[in-house]
Amino acid sequence: MEEALELLTKYGEDAKVMAGGQSLIPLLKLRLASFPYVIDISGIAGLNRIEEKGDYLEIGALATVNEIEENYLIRERYRALHEAAGLIADPLVRNRGTIGGNISHGDPSNDLPAVMIALKAKLELSGRNGKRIIDADSFITDSFTTVLSEGEILTKILIPLSTRESGGCYIKQKKNAGDFSVAAVAVNFVLDSSERVKSAGIGLTSVGPRPIRAANAESFLEGKKVNDSVAREAATIIVSESEPSSDFYGTVVYKKKVLLSIAEEAINLSYERAMVR
Amino acid sequence: MSLVKIKTKINGKEVESEVEPRKLLVHFLREDLGLTGTHVGCDTSNCGACTVLLNGKAVKSCTMLAVQANGKEITTIEGLSKNGELHPIQKAFLEKHGLQCGYCTSGMIMTSFWLLRKNKNPTEEEIRKNLSGNLCRCTGYQSIVESIRYGAELIKEKEEQQEMVVR
Amino acid sequence: MSSLRWEDDDLAYDSSVFVRGKGHYVDDIIIPEMLHMTILRSPYARAKILSIKGGLSSRDLGAKMASVGEGAGPNQRGSIEPVFATGYVNYVGEPVAAVFADDRYRSNDLLDSIEVDYDPLKPVVTIDDALNAGPIHNGMTSNVLVESSKGTDFPDPKSPIVLEDTMENDRVSTNPIEPRGIVASYVNDILNVWVSTQSVHSIKDGLVESLKLSPDRVRVMQTDTGGAFGSKGGLYPEYVIASYASMKYGKPVKWIETRREHLSSTNPGRGVRGRVKIFAEQNGRITGVKGDVLVDAGAYGTGIASFSAGFIAMMMTGPYSIEKGYVTGRSVMTNKVPQGPYRGAGRPEASFFIERMLDLLADKLKMDPAEVRLLNMSDKPFTSPLGMKIEAARPFFEGAVRELRYREETKLTRGVGLSFFVLVPAVYPGESARIIVKDHRIKVWLGGNSHGQGHESFVRKLVNEELEVPESVVTLFRGDTGMTREGVGSWGSRSAIVGGAAIVAVCRKIRKDVEKKFGSYSPETLLSGYFDEFINEEQKMSLNSFGANLVTVEIGKLGNVRVKKCIAYYDVGRALNREMVIGQIQGGMAQGIGQTLHEGLYYDHDGQLITSSISDAGVPLAEDLPNFEVKIAEHRSALPHGAKGVGESPTIGVPPALIRAIERASGKRLSKTPVKPDDLIK
Numbered sequence A: 001m002e003e004a005l006e007l008l009t010k011y012g013e014d015a016k017v018m019a020g021g022q023s024l025i026p027l028l029k030l031r032l033a034s035f036p037y038v039i040d041i042s043g044i045a046g047l048n049r050i051e052e053k054g055d056y057l058e059i060g061a062l063a064t065v066n067e068i069e070e071n072y073l074i075r076e077r078y079r080a081l082h083e084a085a086g087l088i089a090d091p092l093v094r095n096r097g098t099i100g101g102n103i104s105h106g107d108p109s110n111d112l113p114a115v116m117i118a119l120k121a122k123l124e125l126s127g128r129n130g131k132r133i134i135d136a137d138s139f140i141t142d143s144f145t146t147v148l149s150e151g152e153i154l155t156k157i158l159i160p161l162s163t164r165e166s167g168g169c170y171i172k173q174k175k176n177a178g179d180f181s182v183a184a185v186a187v188n189f190v191l192d193s194s195e196r197v198k199s200a201g202i203g204l205t206s207v208g209p210r211p212i213r214a215a216n217a218e219s220f221l222e223g224k225k226v227n228d229s230v231a232r233e234a235a236t237i238i239v240s241e242s243e244p245s246s247d248f249y250g251t252v253v254y255k256k257k258v259l260l261s262i263a264e265e266a267i268n269l270s271y272e273r274a275m276v277r
Numbered sequence B: 001m002s003l004v005k006i007k008t009k010i011n012g013k014e015v016e017s018e019v020e021p022r023k024l025l026v027h028f029l030r031e032d033l034g035l036t037g038t039h040v041g042c043d044t045s046n047c048g049a050c051t052v053l054l055n056g057k058a059v060k061s062c063t064m065l066a067v068q069a070n071g072k073e074i075t076t077i078e079g080l081s082k083n084g085e086l087h088p089i090q091k092a093f094l095e096k097h098g099l100q101c102g103y104c105t106s107g108m109i110m111t112s113f114w115l116l117r118k119n120k121n122p123t124e125e126e127i128r129k130n131l132s133g134n135l136c137r138c139t140g141y142q143s144i145v146e147s148i149r150y151g152a153e154l155i156k157e158k159e160e161q162q163e164m165v166v167r
Numbered sequence C: 001m002s003s004l005r006w007e008d009d010d011l012a013y014d015s016s017v018f019v020r021g022k023g024h025y026v027d028d029i030i031i032p033e034m035l036h037m038t039i040l041r042s043p044y045a046r047a048k049i050l051s052i053k054g055g056l057s058s059r060d061l062g063a064k065m066a067s068v069g070e071g072a073g074p075n076q077r078g079s080i081e082p083v084f085a086t087g088y089v090n091y092v093g094e095p096v097a098a099v100f101a102d103d104r105y106r107s108n109d110l111l112d113s114i115e116v117d118y119d120p121l122k123p124v125v126t127i128d129d130a131l132n133a134g135p136i137h138n139g140m141t142s143n144v145l146v147e148s149s150k151g152t153d154f155p156d157p158k159s160p161i162v163l164e165d166t167m168e169n170d171r172v173s174t175n176p177i178e179p180r181g182i183v184a185s186y187v188n189d190i191l192n193v194w195v196s197t198q199s200v201h202s203i204k205d206g207l208v209e210s211l212k213l214s215p216d217r218v219r220v221m222q223t224d225t226g227g228a229f230g231s232k233g234g235l236y237p238e239y240v241i242a243s244y245a246s247m248k249y250g251k252p253v254k255w256i257e258t259r260r261e262h263l264s265s266t267n268p269g270r271g272v273r274g275r276v277k278i279f280a281e282q283n284g285r286i287t288g289v290k291g292d293v294l295v296d297a298g299a300y301g302t303g304i305a306s307f308s309a310g311f312i313a314m315m316m317t318g319p320y321s322i323e324k325g326y327v328t329g330r331s332v333m334t335n336k337v338p339q340g341p342y343r344g345a346g347r348p349e350a351s352f353f354i355e356r357m358l359d360l361l362a363d364k365l366k367m368d369p370a371e372v373r374l375l376n377m378s379d380k381p382f383t384s385p386l387g388m389k390i391e392a393a394r395p396f397f398e399g400a401v402r403e404l405r406y407r408e409e410t411k412l413t414r415g416v417g418l419s420f421f422v423l424v425p426a427v428y429p430g431e432s433a434r435i436i437v438k439d440h441r442i443k444v445w446l447g448g449n450s451h452g453q454g455h456e457s458f459v460r461k462l463v464n465e466e467l468e469v470p471e472s473v474v475t476l477f478r479g480d481t482g483m484t485r486e487g488v489g490s491w492g493s494r495s496a497i498v499g500g501a502a503i504v505a506v507c508r509k510i511r512k513d514v515e516k517k518f519g520s521y522s523p524e525t526l527l528s529g530y531f532d533e534f535i536n537e538e539q540k541m542s543l544n545s546f547g548a549n550l551v552t553v554e555i556g557k558l559g560n561v562r563v564k565k566c567i568a569y570y571d572v573g574r575a576l577n578r579e580m581v582i583g584q585i586q587g588g589m590a591q592g593i594g595q596t597l598h599e600g601l602y603y604d605h606d607g608q609l610i611t612s613s614i615s616d617a618g619v620p621l622a623e624d625l626p627n628f629e630v631k632i633a634e635h636r637s638a639l640p641h642g643a644k645g646v647g648e649s650p651t652i653g654v655p656p657a658l659i660r661a662i663e664r665a666s667g668k669r670l671s672k673t674p675v676k677p678d679d680l681i682k
């Protein structure tokens, strides 16, 4: 780890971190990007642990998507994360790709950043001068751009512990199997004792230049019990917070229709799951 | 470009080599070691023709650098049969016509091998989902799915036989 | 200088080695001193080349492409593709220059050493652009490459029912999982070429013509071929360049296509529009059909485009007995990679157009689509006004309605589609075969080459039947112009028909040789002797076969289509190997579903390719597809071995049945493939 950080500092802009390489190598192969130095961090010991510790579920940045998908704790308590992991790429890519890489790539079509937003996760970033912890929500600033400064890497993901009152899901609409999404929604609710939404987290994939936090929809839902009309209205707010553009995956109109539908479904399903204690 | 020394275990054999840091694992296997059973079908990590096992897990050898295999174990299609005898999953692909042109076959077999290790009795749906990183353009997948189902049976039979021998 | 040493067994076609990873694909060839070739391709759809510095380019090799392979026709003046772009580039991905190094990475690095100056021009991207804009090539007066017509024009009758629609199939990349590739090695004045191909003879003829070589100085050998689907039948610029370079540099040269190159620069299929008008009576009887077919030929006439417009026009009446017909066809030039054959090569387009019209007619008259189809068929053989001869259709299709459980399925769900078609295989001009009997073994070569269709199994079976020898002594070798002096290729559903007929003919010739030499024939005398016979068996007979498909679907609320049932009922003639035939059909049905729901090649208005990965191009995954149900009818053909065509049936039959099922389930008239969720979402 020390060595990696040192090399990163030494080579500055010329260096690029590689974890699982499932995003980076395709870019290098197609000569879409090139870096004089690629620093492989996948060998750093201990950076792939997944455990509940204190107030958080801690996930090392090098945990593979497959390890997350198959982790018992995550499957039982962090459904949005479990479901998203199982929908990423294909099993072979999931065997190599890491959670840290999935988030750090800054791709608005990558699935885990939206899940981090919904779960209100915090990210631990480490550099030569120590660590800092930031909200996942503020990590990606634009397409393929993050707040990571030169010489810094993402080391840990901290997800507030799931309680019996929480429930969530991830719904991803794909064009073809094994593909990135047309649109996807991550939702996580924590309810209060009267079954009202105490805290809502909503993250969106593929519908803007970066993963989007649907903040207005979150505040709209907080303090309410979810029923069909509330879900419908929240979904409409979510759509108004999205910024999709027309491309190969579909037109803006189509993507908004898709988002409206899956957002409503995700809100209802998450609430249902939170109600089941 | 300067060469990097790597040590790997490939199909059970320790191999020491010197490779360019930018060389993909698949090219190392095919061109440096002559293991041409691992194929290349795309440049966007979609097709899975290049699938090998890395420490027991199926991965795309075109989306990995050879240097990243340092200290790791790799199994390719050439490493599945033992003493000239086909592994049951290979037999199953032959018998159930799980191939036509044969180009996707190595990758399909490596993924199936891994799948059947994790899940001895997969349903059709599980099989299809687990093949989402492997493309076949010839068969329409139905015979591949049948081959994997049949492979699961053959593996079970073989294990039962071995148990009998042990007893 | 070194050459490739493959032992005898390495040249045999043996699909059982694939499960061990012991195939002999072209990229597996490693020869010492071999150079890797990388092609610098045009980044523009249309531009004037101002200068090229570095690399091998048109300055060094000013050759023109030859038109060979499936659907090859004489090249049209002004539209002949140069091997290297000369003066202008005309599509994104067109070869501009080539570099060579001893390793693929270093060869790739050398791309940076070439400098090209372009003056970009406004490209012609769509069929409509082509019709409206000036010609893309100097020396042509418009963008129309060819214009033809079938049938005789007739004044529009005063029919009670007149229906018209414009329909389209987008371009589709063939996308075999093994991309194209070649190794060329010039040793002792012989150009040896190993290539992944459907036809060694086409490649040889093409190289001979393009490089002006003497035919006896060129030997083309087929490597194991990882799928082709039409795209590996003809000559490509890279083959000429690699061959030329191996002669120029005196070293073997290897070129292996990347997937990105495949998508930008290998001839894709479809890209056809049809405007069709039918005239019918109130009772559903169609009295006449008129149509106009437009084929997006791409930038050069080297592909199949000059042939396909007329071919599609000829088949526009489908299996129906329509008395009057007049169909025009035009192929137009655009600044895109030239169009080529893709499984079906015109047959799926024609079937799509006429089947869509029959469904439209059924809806208009509120009749059952199966009924409308049957009442437009004949109990007798029929020659269409467009020049297609078909056998008595009605009896087969009455059976098909039952076999496909059409009545039952329509009771179960709304989303049911049915299609009927007649397959016209490409039998002309026949095929060649050679047999050598030596050391108790029978070695067989065919003019057209297997790439997964199971040629080896029908060859063994036919040799066993004709010569009464065990199948185990028979070995089929991969295509090799050194072993067959002429031959055709594997496409157009022809292999079992013409290849099989050639095998039967050469076996009979050998049998006669044995009788002549020993007085009587026995397998033992054959096997203990030495015999060598070659035959080029001509085939002129018109052979066609019928087929029908039924598809059922469900549409999700976001517009995604799920195919539930996909059933085929095809007449395959005598099935020489049932399992192989069924495998072929299943694979073809997957491609039919792919074309209808997922696949397409798209360009932006600058002619830049948008779909640049195999995933974007939509090749279906296991999860996207259903289990198929294949039923085969075996009505023997008039050939001695009874075979008929089958390879292309599924890509002809599935798209119209599937789109109809979606149309029924969604309630929206659909006229174009692929159908996208955008079209269906509520």
Ligand SMILES: Cc1cc2nc3c(=O)[nH]c(=O)nc-3n(C[C@H](O)[C@H](O)[C@H](O)COP(=O)(O)OP(=O)(O)OC[C@H]3O[C@@H](n4cnc5c(N)ncnc54)[C@H](O)[C@@H]3O)c2cc1C
Pocket (backbone or CB within 6 Å): A016, A017, A018, A019, A020, A021, A022, A023, A024, A025, A026, A061, A062, A065, A087, A088, A089, A090, A093, A096, A097, A098, A099, A100, A101, A102, A103, A104, A105, A109, A110, A111, A112, A148, A152, A153, A154, A155, A178, A179, A180, A181, B044, B045, B046
């Ligand atoms: C065929 C295919 C399909 C895919 N489909 C999907 C999909 O549907 N959904 C989806 O979400 N993803 C998809 N992906 C992308 C892939 O799953 C993820 O991007 C991958 O998990 C990234 O992880 P990695 O470890 O491989 O990252 P790498 O490729 O190693 O790195 C990616 C980027 O992150 C940086 N990075 C990596 N780790 C760190 C770290 N710890 N600290 C700082 N920076 C770091 C690298 O410098 C690089 O810029 C697909 C990929 C492929 C090849």
Ligand code: FES
Pocket (backbone or CB within 6 Å): B039, B040, B041, B042, B043, B044, B045, B046, B047, B048, B049, B050, B051, B060, B061, B062, B063
């Ligand atoms: S070669 Fe296609 S995924 Fe590796």
Ligand code: FES
Pocket (backbone or CB within 6 Å): B098, B099, B100, B101, B102, B103, B104, B105, B135, B136, B137, B138, B139, C177, C226, C227, C452
């Ligand atoms: S058998 Fe040809 S790609 Fe699968």
